[in-house]
Amino acid sequence: MTIRRIGLLGGSFNPAHRGHRHVTLEAIRLLGLDEAWWLVSPGNPLKPRAGMAPLAARLAAARAMARRAPIRATDLEARLRTRYTVDTLRRIVRRYPRHRFIWIMGADNLAQFHQWRQWRTIARTMPIAVLTRPGYDDDALAAPAMGWLRRYRRPARQATNWAEWSVPALVLLRFRPDRTSATQLRAVDPDWHVRFADPISVTTTPAASTRQPQE
Numbered sequence: 145m146t147i148r149r150i151g152l153l154g155g156s157f158n159p160a161h162r163g164h165r166h167v168t169l170e171a172i173r174l175l176g177l178d179e180a181w182w183l184v185s186p187g188n189p190l191k192p193r194a195g196m197a198p199l200a201a202r203l204a205a206a207r208a209m210a211r212r213a214p215i216r217a218t219d220l221e222a223r224l225r226t227r228y229t230v231d232t233l234r235r236i237v238r239r240y241p242r243h244r245f246i247w248i249m250g251a252d253n254l255a256q257f258h259q260w261r262q263w264r265t266i267a268r269t270m271p272i273a274v275l276t277r278p279g280y281d282d283d284a285l286a287a288p289a290m291g292w293l294r295r296y297r298r299p300a301r302q303a304t305n306w307a308e309w310s311v312p313a314l315v316l317l318r319f320r321p322d323r324t325s326a327t328q329l330r331a332v333d334p335d336w337h338v339r340f341a342d343p344i345s346v347t348t349t350p351a352a353s354t355r356q357p358q359e
Contacts (some may be wrong), residue, residue, distance in 0.1 A: 148179070148257045149176065149177050149307055150178060150249075151171055152245055154185055155185060157217070159202060159204050159340075174300075174303050174304075175303050181218055182216065183232065184199065184202050198356055200340070212224065230269070246271045246273055247270050247273070248273045252280040256287070258287065258289040264287055270311060271312075273303070273306070273314075274314065274315070278321055293312065296312040300315055316328040
């Protein structure tokens with residue numbers, strides 16, 4: 145069985161937009177990934193529930209945005225019934241033992257990473273790639289979690305070697321960002337999710353696409 149190099153990008157995707165697609169494609173290029181999985185979250189413990197569209201609509205919108213790209217939008221986190229990233233990633237590693245995974249997050253998430261449950265365990269589970277994001281890069285570099293992670297930082301020029309790194313390992317990726325904002329999109333079109341309200345096929349997952357045995 146071929147070992148695949150996969151990036152994991154979690155989030156609410158409320159809604160998924162061209163900025164998500166842009167940064168994911170850049171991460172695929174810079175990290176030499178076979179594909180990336182968008183883990184559309186049932187609910188982020190650090191975000192308010194108000195204004196959060198139903199999972200089925202967010203997943204449908206993410207799939208539409210990921211079309212014709214090596215990106216898979218999935219409800220895997222909901223199917224695993226995990227609430228926190230640390231539990232999700234540990235389950236994924238066990239579920240797909242022949243794949244290699246790297247966790248991808250924006251600089252805004254690194255700035256608050258120390259608030260995540262067992263964030264050091266996350267860093268010990270798989271390498272982390274942090275994507276530049278306008279307005280957050282300075283805060284991310286000064287964040288409490290970065291004080292611990294700094295000793296594990298790898299040069300960006302070695303980013304394609306991430307599957308060979310021992311963990312913890314962190315790489316910062318810089319490129320021209322897309323400034324599209326989900327918050328701004330919701331402000332312009334608060335009922336965007338109505339277009340994706342048809343609850344069809346919410347179960348297409350990487351497990352089916354990669355023909356891995358079910359849990």
